[in-house]
Structures are given as structure tokens and as C-alpha cells.
Amino acid sequence: MSLSAEHLTLRYDDRVVVDGLSVRIPTGRITAIVGPNACGKSTLLRGLGRLIAPADGRVLLDETDVRELPARELARRLGMLPQSPVAPEGITVADLVERGRSPHQSWFGGRTAADDEAVGRAMTATGVLELAGRSVDELSGGQRQRVWIAMVLAQDTPTLLLDEPTTYLDMAHAVEVLDLLVDRNTREGTTVAVVLHDLDLAARYADHLIAMRAGAVVAEGTPAEVVTESTVETVFGIPARVVPDPVSGTPLVVPIGRHRVAPDPAAPEPAIDTLIDAGDALPADDTGCPPDVGTEAALRAVVGDPHPLVVAKVGDRVDPTAAEFVAAASLVVLASGRADGGMDVSPRGDPAGFVRVLDDGARLALPERPGNRRIDTLRNVVERPGMGLLFLVPGITHVLRVAGRGRVVDDPAVLGLWEDPPPLALVVDVVDCFVHCSRALTHSTVWTGATPASTVPGVKALADAAREAREAREG
Amino acid sequence: MTAAVAVLQEARARSRRRVVLVGSVLAVATLLAFLATVSLGEYPIPPGDLLSSLVGAGPARVEFVVTRLRLPRALAGLAVGASLGLAGALFQRLLRNPLASPDIIGVGAGASAAAVVALTMLGLSGLAVSGAAVLGAAATATLIVVLARRGRGSTGLHGVRFVLIGVGVGSALLAIVSWLMTTASLTTAQQTLLWLTGSLNNVSWASTTPLLVSVAVLVPLALVAAGALPRLELGDEAAAALGLAVERSRLLLLAVAVLLVAAAVAVAGPVSFVALVSGPVAARLAGPGRASLPHAALIGALLVLLADLVARHLLGDVPLPVGVVTGVIGAPYLLLLLARSRAGGTA
Numbered sequence: 018m019s020l021s022a023e024h025l026t027l028r029y030d031d032r033v034v035v036d037g038l039s040v041r042i043p044t045g046r047i048t049a050i051v052g053p054n055a056c057g058k059s060t061l062l063r064g065l066g067r068l069i070a071p072a073d074g075r076v077l078l079d080e081t082d083v084r085e086l087p088a089r090e091l092a093r094r095l096g097m098l099p100q101s102p103v104a105p106e107g108i109t110v111a112d113l114v115e116r117g118r119s120p121h122q123s124w125f126g127g128r129t130a131a132d133d134e135a136v137g138r139a140m141t142a143t144g145v146l147e148l149a150g151r152s153v154d155e156l157s158g159g160q161r162q163r164v165w166i167a168m169v170l171a172q173d174t175p176t177l178l179l180d181e182p183t184t185y186l187d188m189a190h191a192v193e194v195l196d197l198l199v200d201r202n203t204r205e206g207t208t209v210a211v212v213l214h215d216l217d218l219a220a221r222y223a224d225h226l227i228a229m230r231a232g233a234v235v236a237e238g239t240p241a242e243v244v245t246e247s248t249v250e251t252v253f254g255i256p257a258r259v260v261p262d263p264v265s266g267t268p269l270v271v272p273i274g275r276h277r278v279a280p281d282p283a284a285p286e287p288a289i290d291t292l293i294d295a296g297d298a299l300p301a302d303d304t305g306c307p308p309d310v311g312t313e314a315a316l317r318a319v320v321g322d323p324h325p326l327v328v329a330k331v332g333d334r335v336d337p338t339a340a341e342f343v344a345a346a347s348l349v350v351l352a353s354g355r356a357d358g359g360m361d362v363s364p365r366g367d368p369a370g371f372v373r374v375l376d377d378g379a380r381l382a383l384p385e386r387p388g389n390r391r392i393d394t395l396r397n398v399v400e401r402p403g404m405g406l407l408f409l410v411p412g413i414t415h416v417l418r419v420a421g422r423g424r425v426v427d428d429p430a431v432l433g434l435w436e437d438p439p440p441l442a443l444v445v446d447v448v449d450c451f452v453h454c455s456r457a458l459t460h461s462t463v464w465t466g467a468t469p470a471s472t473v474p475g476v477k478a479l480a481d482a483a484r485e486a487r488e489a490r491e492g
Numbered sequence: 493m494t495a496a497v498a499v500l501q502e503a504r505a506r507s508r509r510r511v512v513l514v515g516s517v518l519a520v521a522t523l524l525a526f527l528a529t530v531s532l533g534e535y536p537i538p539p540g541d542l543l544s545s546l547v548g549a550g551p552a553r554v555e556f557v558v559t560r561l562r563l564p565r566a567l568a569g570l571a572v573g574a575s576l577g578l579a580g581a582l583f584q585r586l587l588r589n590p591l592a593s594p595d596i597i598g599v600g601a602g603a604s605a606a607a608v609v610a611l612t613m614l615g616l617s618g619l620a621v622s623g624a625a626v627l628g629a630a631a632t633a634t635l636i637v638v639l640a641r642r643g644r645g646s647t648g649l650h651g652v653r654f655v656l657i658g659v660g661v662g663s664a665l666l667a668i669v670s671w672l673m674t675t676a677s678l679t680t681a682q683q684t685l686l687w688l689t690g691s692l693n694n695v696s697w698a699s700t701t702p703l704l705v706s707v708a709v710l711v712p713l714a715l716v717a718a719g720a721l722p723r724l725e726l727g728d729e730a731a732a733a734l735g736l737a738v739e740r741s742r743l744l745l746l747a748v749a750v751l752l753v754a755a756a757v758a759v760a761g762p763v764s765f766v767a768l769v770s771g772p773v774a775a776r777l778a779g780p781g782r783a784s785l786p787h788a789a790l791i792g793a794l795l796v797l798l799a800d801l802v803a804r805h806l807l808g809d810v811p812l813p814v815g816v817v818t819g820v821i822g823a824p825y826l827l828l829l830l831a832r833s834r835a836g837g838t839a
Contacts, residue, residue, distance in 0.1 A: 068729050092735025099729035103588065107775060108725075111503045116722050120735040124719045130497075137496030146496055150503045172734070 019044045020065060020095070020176055020208065024074035027057070027064045034060040035232045037074065042176075042225075047202050048210045049223035053253050057232040058212045059100060059180050065210065066097035066178045078176075092120035096174035098165055100181050104153040110164050111149040114140055117171035139170035143197055159190030166197060176208040177201070183215065191215065195222045216253075220244045220267045228252045244268035246465075256459060276477070331483065332450045334378035335419065338474045338482030339450055342417045344370050345473045346408035349383065351443075353397035353404045353423075361393050369471065372408070373434050380446055381406070381419065382431055384439035395441070398423045404445065412469035414458040415476045421445040452479040507779050511787075514778040518790040522570070525797035529566040530558055532801065564700040565692050569797045569814070571700075571707045572692070572756040573766060577792015578714055579752035580767025581774060581785055585721055586745050587654050590829055593768040594629075594753040597658025600767075601665040602632025603757040604688055608669050611684050612676040621687075622699060622758030629754035633746065636661055690763030690815025692800050699759045706755040711789065714748045717741070718785055763799075763815045765822020766792050772829075795821070 021041040027034050034057045042048050042065070050058045063069045065076055067083045076083045083091055096117075104113060117139070118132045140146040143163045148156065153164060162182060169177060179198070183191035195218060201207045213219040219226060220240035228236040228243050230252050236243045245268075249257045255272050262269040335343060349365040349372060365371075365383055373382040383406075385395065398404060402422035409416050423445040432438040454476045458464060474482070530546075531537045535557055537545070544550040545558045580593040594600050606628020610616040616624065639661070640654045669688070673681050686693070720741035723731040731738050753767065774787035799817035806812060 063729070066733060068732050088732075088737055089735040092733065097729075097733035099727065099733065101727070102730040103725065103727040105585075105588070105725040107779070109503065109507070109779075111500055112507075113726075115500075116726065116734065119723055124716070133497045133500055137500055140500075141496050146499055149499050150506065169733075 019077075019079055020210070021077050022061070022065060022074065023077065025061070025064055025071050025076060026073035027060050027069050028072045029060075029069075033072070033232065035064060038232070038234060039074075040227060040234055040237070042208060042210045044208050045202075045206045046208065046224040047198060047222060048208075048225040048227060049219035050210065050212045050227045050229060051214070051216050051219045051252075052229035052235075054214075056229045056252075058229050060232075061229065062097075062178050062180050062210065062212050063099075066095060067091060068097065068099070089120050092172065092174075094174055095176045095178065096169045096172040097178040098169045098180060098182060100184065102165055104161070104164075106154065108153050109149070110145055110151050110153055110156070110167075111136070111140070113153055113164055114145070114167045114171050117168035118173075120172060135173050136167075136171045139167040139173075142170060142200060143167040158185050159187070159193070162186055162190065162194060163197070166194060170201060174207075175205075177210070179209070179211045181212050181214060183213065183218065191218060198222070216244065216249070216270050217262065220269070221262060221265045240267050244270060278475075332486055334447050334486070335374050335381065335450050336378055336482050336486040338479055339417055339452070340374045340378060342410065342452075342473050342479060343372050343374055343381070343408055345410045345413075345471045346372065346417070347411065347470065348409040350407040350409070351383075351394060351404060352406075353394050354401050355393075355397055356400055361397055363391070363394050369410075371435075375444075378447065378450075380444055381421070382434055383443040383445070384432075384435050385425070385441035385443055386439045395425050398425055398443065406445065410470055410473050412464050412467040413473055414464055415452055415454045415479075416458065417479070418451045418453055419445070419447055420449050420451075421447045450483065452476055452483070507783070511778050511783045515787055515790070518777075518787055518794065522790050522794045522797065525794055525801065526566050526570055529569060529797050529801060530562045532805065533557075533562065560697075564697045565695050565800070566797070568695040568700045568703060568759055569692055569800050570793045571703050572760045572763060573793035573796030574711065574789040575707055575752040575756040575792070576763060576766040577770030577774075577795070578711060578785060578789040579749040579756070580769075580792070581771030581788035582714060582718065582721075582745055582749040582752075583767070584771045585725060586742060586749070588725065589652065589655055590772055591768075592655050592658070593771070594749065595762060595764055595767050596662070597655055598636060598660075598662025598665060599629050599633050599658070599750055599753050600757055600762040601662040601669070602635075603629040603754055604762050605665040605668050606631070607687060607758075607761075608672050608684055611687065612672050612680050618698065619702070622702070625758040626751070626754040629750055629757060632661060632665065633750040637743075637746065686813055687761040689813040690761040690818065691813035692760055692796075693811050693813065695759065703755055703759045706751070710748055710752050710755065714745075714752065715785060717745045717748050720745065760796075761813075761815065763796060764819045765825065766795050766818055768829075769822055769825050770795065 019041070021039075023039050024037050025035060025039070026037050038061065040061070050061060052058045060069065064071060067076065070084070078086065078091070078095060083095075086094075114136050115128075115132070118128075118135060121132060121135075122128065137146070140149065143166055145160065145164050145167050148160060148164070153161060156164065162185075166179075166182065169179070177198070182194050182198075186194060198209050198211065199222060202209050211223075213223075220243075223240060226236075226238065226240050226243040227234055228248060235252050236248045244259055246257060246259050249255070249259065249270055249272075253272075255274070257270050257272045259268045259270055261267075332339065347366060347369040350362060351365055352360055352362045354360055367384070371384060374380075375382055385391065402424060404421060404423045406419040406421070407416055408419070423443050426432075426442050426444050427440070428442075429438075431442050431444060432440075434442075527539075527542065531539065531542050537554055537558065541550050541554045542558065545555040546563075548555070550558070576594075580595075583592050583594055583597070584590055586592075603625040607621050607625040610621045610624035614620075636654065636658050639657045673684060676684060720731075720736055723734045723736045724738065724741060724745075726734070728738050731741075756763070770788040770792040771784075774784040774791050777791075778784040778787045795818065796814060799821065800814040803812040803814045803817045806817075
């Protein structure tokens with residue numbers, strides 16, 4: 018028995034849900050189809066089970082187009098449990114499970130000994146035999162799901178498709194249901210394809226994983242091949258860590274949300290504020306803009322307003338929380354304006370703590386030590402004071418941005434701030450200070466796998482501190 | 493494994509005993525009600541004469557009363573009740589909604605509207621009115637199906653959507669009926685009103701014979717088509733996964749059910765609530781499942797026969813239309829159903 022789809026396109030009315038997809042369900046194995054909500058995974062399963070007619074392409078069962086098979090014969094070869102089947106009011110467990118035999122019976126319900134055997138076997142395997150005379154309405158969710166699975170097992174097909182059979186089940190029942198499928202697979206060699214929303218259970222129970230996003234297959238293979246940090250982020254759009262499941266050794270996904278991420282050195286990726294990210298795209302997208310984006314109005318049509326939280330993050334000085342970040346930074350990227358209208362960007366690096374925070378955060382001081390073409394930056398600063406500074410901490414994906422007006426000084430009192438006084442220093446009057454949660458650094462993966470150099474305040478802490486400081490001054 | 497099979501057979505035997513027992517009791521009760529309908533009246537007929545005249549060996553006078561006057565009425569009551577009971581149960585199971593009986597969702601109203609048009613505007617009578625009622629019921633059912641399917645996909649053919657559209661169409665048709673009634677002459681209006689209430693008072697062989705023929709064809713057809721119900725009830729996708737041609741089976745069942753209603757309404761008018769109550773009562777007595785469909789037909793027949801007996805004898809010489817009595821029984825049941833479905837959170 019082999020089941021596959023060729024260039025399958027499925028749609029509801031005009032909405033294409035699965036677009037030209039080809040996939041093969043390995044025979045005799047357990048395949049799990051995973052993906053975010055509305056990625057088309059249930060639709061694909063329905064298409065494979067011939068519950069939706071393909072708009073294009075075809076589904077092959079043993080190299081035969083399923084549309085060419087009589088419905089009853091197909092139902093003897095391919096069993097399918099939809100996501101929310103309806104139990105008729107008052108129906109008993111035995112009656113419901115017996116309905117799984119209807120593809121094997123004539124229209125008038127000629128029941129044979131083989132039917133009874135199959136029903137008995139299915140009910141014993143799923144542990145619902147003792148519920149035989151009970152009404153399905155009275156059962157718990159877990160029992161009810163087992164009854165439905167008994168029904169589709171009684172259908173006695175060499176291939177089984179199940180759409181989210183663990184939805185609404187608690188942990189224990191979900192595991193129980195999947196164990197049942199493994200029992201069936203190992204005992205009878207049944208091919209199983211199951212749509213699961215729980216990636217960890219899918220990775221544990223499936224031999225083969227199909228990861229979908231937006232109606233297309235993104236990755237396919239063994240759980241170890243498919244469940245990687247980058248695939249999880251591509252498929253589900255959330256950064257995650259993947260660790261070995263301590264019970265099964267299969268991949269276990271630990272998602273990283275915006276909150277509740279411990280600033281623990283053992284967890285290398287701190288919180289990523291995706292909401293703030295969205296508003297933060299403007300500077301990065303500058304270069305990619307088509308030439309007709311020449312006014313702010315045109316820009317606004319593409320780039321949304323910042324999230325309120327982003328606005329609240331702006332501080333007019335480096336507050337004590339931000340100063341902690343500055344103290345941890347070992348790399349500063351400095352931008353200054355040139356006389357010809359261009360900009361110069363140059364790095365400043367020293368062991369962490371090389372930037373001094375002065376006057377309650379209103380000023381910063383940077384040592385100016387000899388280096389290549391340093392004269393460019395210093396000339397710019399002498400000629401026009403506006404400058405920008407970006408503070409980076411290795412391993413930390415958020416960064417602090419400071420805009421200000423600088424001057425070059427040789428005042429010994431300033432140079433004496435450092436144990437090893439530099440020949441010159443830059444003193445910057447802070448205009449504003451802002452924390453970027455830096456999609457750029459997450460997506461460049463430049464820090465992926467790096468251990469943070471030190472503990473720094475998180476995005477939220479920095480934003481809160483800036484807002485509180487401002488409110489304290491204004492209020 | 494034999495133990496498991498034994499458990500199954502035991503459970504099945506238990507439900508079969510119940511189905512047979514309840515069925516027998518209902519059949520006997522229906523037979524008694526039928527005999528009572530034939531023997532009771534202005535001219536009471538003793539049981540001995542009744543049986544002999546039924547086989548054509550009784551006194552001529554008795555035989556006239558029985559075969560000319562009472563038998564058509566009793567047979568019509570039996571057939572109307574059985575048709576409505578069976579059709580109601582089919583609708584309810586097919587649409588998975590206890591409110592989805594043909595008298596609630598406008599199929600009955602369609603038959604009425606067409607009949608009233610025939611009576612008041614076209615001045616027709618007798619079989620022509622019956623024919624109009626059948627056409628009206630079929631046209632209304634088609635309209636509801638078409639409207640219900642205009643939603644997303646083809647999943648609109650069940651559940652609340654179908655019922656709501658049916659109720660809407662029914663209300664519109666009843667408005668037409670009311671308007672026709674206000675414009676009709678007094679005599680026509682009175683005649684029409686009697687028909688609208690549901691009555692067996694003017695039944696003769698001329699209208700009973702076609703009814704019996706239709707029922708003899710439609711009831712077996714319905715019971716065969718009902719072979720799809722156990723799968724259809726599990727939802728469209730589960731039914732299709734079990735190898736059923738879902739749309740075709742459903743349309744066939746709907747068509748048979750609509751024709752059953754039409755045949756009954758054509759003879760007796762829209763006798764209220766019989767279709768609504770029979771199915772659920774049968775399921776309660778005989779247990780749920782396809783097995784309770786004949787029970788629904790028996791309960792419908794029993795209900796109409798008993799209601800007709802009460803209607804004829806309650807107020808002495810003034811015969812009430814049977815629909816008044818079924819309405820008195822049915823209205824509280826409908827309220828109970830609505831109250832319960834609200835409390836249970838399902839409709």
C-alpha cells in the first residue's frame with residue numbers, strides 16, 4: 018500500500034490552501050504532518066483521504082488515482098478519522114464502533130462473524146470493550162476519542178489517516194492515543210499518517226515528519242532532520258531551542274517567547290520582542306526602498322507606526338539600567354556625518370566597561386586611541402557634532418542606540434577617567450537613548466550558539482526603566 | 493477474542509429485545525386505536541360485527557358504515573400519521589437537529605401555501621388541491637436546499653443553517669397564506685381554514701387510495717434509503733471516509749421525506765406537531781439508531797388515530813379538526829424541547 022500526492026492543489030471555493038504539493042507517505046511507517054494553524058495540514062490530509070476533490074494534481078493509492086476507485090473500495094483500503102466527527106445523540110459505544118464496518122457490509126447491514134471479530138479486536142485494543150453498552154454522550158473526552166479510534170480501527174484498512182486525534186485530550190490521553198497508533202503500526206504494519214499540533218509528540222512518535230507552512234512542504238524527513246532550531250523558526254515563526262527529549266531522545270522544542278525568558282547564561286537567547294521588531298524595520302529597510310518612496314507619507318504606507326511600547330522606550334539619557342548595558346558592552350559602532358553629506362561608521366572596541374557614563378547619564382565619554390583612519394571620524398566630529406552610537410554585547414541580540422552631540426577633548430580630567438589615559442577622548446551629550454531588540458542580530462544568527470559575555474538587563478527591563486525615568490521627570 | 497465478540501453480541505441482543513418489545517407494544521396499540529376508530533361513533537359497531545364486515549361478511553348496514561364511512565378515515569389517519577412520523581424522524585436525523593421537522597422548517601407551510609392558492613385563487617378542489625400541496629412541498633424543499641447550499645462549500649446542508657433558512661421560508665409562505673385568507677370569500681376561507689388546521693373530517697376513498705399507494709411505495713423506499721443514516725449521522729467527512737456518497741444519499745433521503753410529508757399534507761392538511769414529536773419519542777422508547785424509524789412511523793400513526801378519536805368525540809356532536817388536538821399535545825412538547833436544548837447548551 019502506498020499513498021502519495023502529485024502536484025496536488027486543494028482549495029475551498031476560491032481560496033487555495035494547498036498549492037501544487039507533492040508528497041509521499043512512507044508505507045508501513047508513522048508519518049506526522051506538522052505546522053502552524055491554517056498551514057493546510059488538515060486540508061492535505063483531507064485531500065489524501067479524498068474528502069476534498071483536488072483542483073489540480075492527483076492522489077495515488079498504489080499508483081491508482083483515488084478518484085478512479087469506487088468509494089466503498091477506497092474505504093476498505095484507506096481509513097480516515099476527521100477532526101470532529103459527530104456522535105449521534107444517545108448512540109452506544111458498540112453501535113458506533115460497528116459503523117466502522119459499513120464499507121465491508123452490504124447496504125442492508127449484513128453482518129458477518131468477521132465484522133464482529135474486527136469490532137471486538139478494535140474495542141479490545143483501544144480498551145473500550147467494557148464501555149460497549151454505554152452511551153457515547155456519557156463518556157469523557159479521552160474515552161470518546163478512543164471510541165472513535167476504535168471505529169476507524171474496526172474499518173480494518175492497511176492505511177490510516179487521522180486529523181488531530183489528540184486535540185482536546187490531556188497529556189495522559191494524548192500519549193495513550195498515540196501509543197495505540199504505534200501498537201497498530203507495529204502489529205499489523207499499518208501505514209499511519211496523522212496531523213498533530215504538538216510538535217514534541219510528533220517528533221517522538223513519528224518515523225517520518227512533514228513540516229508545512231502556507232500550503233507548502235518546508236521540510237521532510239526523520240524527526241532529527243526536520244526538528245531543528247532554524248526549521249522551527251521558519252515553520253512556526255518563533256525562535257526556539259531544540260534539546261534532546263530526556264525520555265525518548267527525540268528532538269524536544271522549547272519555544273522562546275517575549276516574556277518569561279530567564280537571563281540565565283545557560284539560555285543563550287534572551288527575549289525577542291517581536292512586537293517591537295515590527296516597528297523597528299524602518300532603518301534596515303531604507304536601502305531596499307523603491308526609488309519612489311521619497312516622502313514620509315509614502316514610507317508610512319509601507320512601514321507601520323511603532324508599537325506604543327516602542328515609543329515608551331525612548332529615554333533622553335542613559336538611565337542606570339541602560340548604564341548597566343553600556344558597562345557590559347565591549348563593542349561600539351560609531352556613526353558620524355561627513356562634510357559631503359555622507360556618513361562614516363567606525364568601530365570602537367575595548368574590554369567591557371571602556372565607555373564611561375557621566376553626569377547622571379546625560380553624557381558619555383569614549384577613549385580615542387590611535388588607529389586606522391581614525392582621523393575621518395574625529396574630523397567629522399570637530400566639524401559637526403551629531404553622531405550615533407550602537408552598543409553591542411557579544412551573545413546578546415538586543416542592542417542600545419544612543420544619539421547625541423559629541424566633541425573631541427584633551428582635558429586631562431577627562432583623559433584621567435581611564436587607568437591607561439588615551440591621547441584624546443570623545444565626550445557625547447546624550448540626546449536620546451533607545452533599546453533595539455534587534456531582529457537583525459537574531460536573523461543574522463551572528464550570536465547563535467554564542468554564550469553571552471555577561472548578564473545584561475533585558476529588553477523589557479531597559480524599556481521599563483526608560484519609561485519610568487521619563488515619567489518621573491515629567492510627572 | 494471470543495469474549496469480546498460475546499460482549500458485543502450480548503449488547504446487541506439487549507438492544508434488539510428492546511426494539512422488538514417496544515415495536516410490538518406500539519403495533520398492538522396502533523391496531524387497537526385503528527379498530528376503535530372504525531367501531532366508535534354515532535353508530536357504534538360491536539367487535540364481532542366489525543371483524544366480519546371487514547372481511548366482507550357482516551350485515552349490509554354495518555358494512556356500509558365500516559367500509560364506506562369509517563375505513564377510509566381510519567386508513568387515512570394511519571397513513572398520514574405514519575408518513576408524518578417517519579418523515580419527521582428522517583428530517584431530524586438527517587439534519588441532526590430535533591427542531592428540523594418538516595412542520596417547523598417550512599415544508600408543511602409550502603404545501604399549505606400551494607393548497608390555499610389552489611383553493612382560493614384557482615377555485616380548485618379535491619385531488620387538484622392535493623396535487624398542488626405535493627408540488628408546493630417539493631418546490632419549498634428544493635428552495636430551502638438551494639438556499640442552504642449557497643453558503644461556503646457544500647457543508648450548508650445540515651445543522652442550524654438549514655433549519656433557520658427553513659423557518660424563514662416557512663414564515664414567508666405563511667404570510668402569503670394569511671394574505672390569501674384575508675382576501676378570500678367567507679365560505680372559501682372557512683373551508684381553507686379547516687384544511688389548514690389538519691382534518692380527517694372530509695376524507696373519502698377518493699383521497700385515501702392515492703395516499704395508501706404513495707405510502708406503500710414511499711415507506712419501504714424510505715427504510716431502504718435510511719441505510720445511509722448510520723454513516724451520515726457521523727458527519728459528512730466521517731460518512732465519506734466510510735465510503736458513502738454523501739450528497740446523493742442525503743438528497744435521496746430528503747426527497748423521500750419531502751414526498752412523504754407532501755402525501756400526508758395533501759390529504760389531511762398540515763396536521764401539526766406529529767412529525768416533530770414522533771422521532772424523539774421513538775428514539776427514547778426504542779433506543780437511538782436506525783432501528784427506531786419504524787417506531788417513529790407507528791407513533792405518528794397512533795398519535796393521529798388517537799387525536800382523531802378525541803377530536804371526534806370530545807365535544808359531542810361537533811367534530812374538531814384533528815390538528816387542534818395534535819397541536820394541544822405538541823405545543824407543550826416543543827416548549828419542553830426548546831427549554832431542554834437551551835439548558836443543555838445544544839440545539
